[in-house]
Amino acid sequence: MRPVRTSLAGALLGVLALAGCGQSSTGGTPQGNATTASGTPSAASPEAGAFPVTVEAGNGSVTIAKRPERIVSLSPSATESLFAIGAGSQVIAVDDQSNHPAEAPKTDLSGFKPNVEAIVEQKPDLVVLANDIEGIVAKLAKLNVPVLLEPAATKLDEAYDQIADLGEATGNSANAQEVVTGMKQKIDEAVAAAPKDKKLSFYHELDVTPYSVTSTTFIGQVYALFGLTNIADKAPDLAGGYPKLSAEFIAQADPDLIFLGDTKCCGQNKDTLAKRPGWSGLSAIKNDRVVELDDDIASRWGPRVADLAQQVGAAVQQAAAG
Secondary structure (H helix, E strand, C coil): CCCCCHHHHHHHCCCCCCCCCCCCCCCCCCCCCEECCCCCEECCCCCCCCCCEEEEECCEEEEECCCCCCEEECCHHHHHHHHHCCCHHHEEEECCCCCCCCCCCECCCCCCCCCHHHHHHCCCCEEEECCCHHHHHHHHHHCCCCEEECCCCCCHHHHHHHHHHHHHHHCCHHHHHHHHHHHHHHHHHHHHHCCCCCCCEEEEECCCCCECCCCCCHHHHHHHCCCCEEHHHHCCCCHHHCCECCHHHHHHHCCCEEEECCHHHHCCCHHHHHCCCCCCCCHHHHCCCEEECCCCCCCCCCCCHHHHHHHHHHHHHHHHHC
């Protein structure tokens, strides 16, 4: 799998045992403007509060003494969230996979092979990570660098909670809550608009191996909101929610819908699927129900998960109408 999909790579490596959750014990002082989940500017929050704040993250209780002004994000999902809640001006460096938003200060720092010296050279007053690879959290702690470990979300509530964590940690708590509210609204609207009387089945492809996702995963739970039946749930080996499926298994299941999360990395589309042995006769291909997703949106647990839900909802509506 491509390293860019941090959540999925992390899951396959078994690093999802840690879950970032919890709220801070005190409020932060919001500054700057936020962008809501719909992409519209939001005024700075009038909430009153003060540092220090304590956030319950994947690495335990983390106390942040003052509003951070030199944040290093080594998690693409966290990068998206930080900019969405109005903390973008506080971010001075992001990892090499953080490609959204465009103005994020991308560097050659790696979240998969974190280099302590390179991180410290940025003089960060807060580092946000998705994975504790090679004990990076403890190494930074020894250098008195505050670290928030916010692992890949396993359900929507964890995604919302991590955005709230980042809001508290950066002094943008009210803006973070507004982003979460906007996400929930967009998802609720997409779910409400999608018909559920037809029990449609689907296959979500992570890569051409092909790996997929079960309903126990974060991505799988998004599909479950629409009443879809996940063919991966019946895989012989569920592999912690990310089973490797055979081409024969998928062909036999003959899903009504196919969602491709490997369009950018691997150039997959309906035509490439049709060339796979035994796949040209699949219902999803014959009925033009192959949905090309943006790899990043389909794998990250930041604000754009609402966009994923909307695309799934639109596909369900179209399939039900046909």
